[in-house]
Amino acid sequence: MTLETKEDLETDNVDVVCDLLDKLVLKQLHLMEEKMVCELNIESCINNGSIHLAKSRYIMGQSSVSTARLPMESSPEFSALTTCETTEEDDVQQLKVVENNNKSKVNPIRWFGVLVPQNLHKAQSIFQNTINVVVECVNVQLQLFENMRNIDALKKYVCLAKS
Template sequence: MSEELEKVCETLDKLTLDALTLMEEQIQLKLSLENAMVAGESNLAKTRYILGQNSVSVLQLPSEDAEMTANVKVVDKSEKYLDCKAVEIQKCGGEDVPNPLKWFGVLVPQNLHNAQKMFTQAINYVVDSVNVQRKLEETCVKLKQLKEYKKELLG
């Protein structure tokens, strides 16, 4: 009985360390997401300053009647959940999807390209964050179950 209790305690220790590591990774991803969003917004502001406030505004967006297609979509991969890959990004539409930067003209400033890259990176951080969050939740469930089992062994 004590041998089984030792195994449970070792597993609890390992899972606790895993949970702390996942929490640290989640914090780093959220900080990276925040930095990417701030950089993207800053680049948009610089572009608006360079081109003028009316050149980068809602007026350049397609009308409500226009057909819009996403470049990427986030897909839940439940069958891969055991591989710890819960969510992933898939490309949509192939080469047919127009580049949204062309809404603002042919020669757009580099800042607008940088903003697009930063917002694309932000999507990747969000997906990674969701995956880490799911791993963390799974680890917490395992911890709770093992703690209950340990109580049964002791009680």
């Protein structure tokens, strides 16, 4: 192999890495946009759920829907209705929402009485949906971190190849 051929190969490798870097930066921009959309969805869900809670409080009265009805440290323990577990997809850790099938689960809506307004049920379903949106946002954030690690590794390779 001549010196020119070796330099040509190194230049070709750097060009390929630079193309890959361009693609990763574009992917990063798309992921950032996706994360912003997720965060806006979270904000919208929380606002909608809060409005339904306020309507429920208006219908049932101030004392019926308040923090005084929430469980305290001395309350009996119960299992969460929804949990998250970590899975690995494409060498990236992701979170996944898992419904709890435990027999001892407690429906939190019962803390406010047996006959509760539809707005309270609506608020509950909105907040349950918000959990899915939050997990989606976290997964996008994890992809952003992984993409940044890949970009940093390729930048170091290019710097070493050029020196």
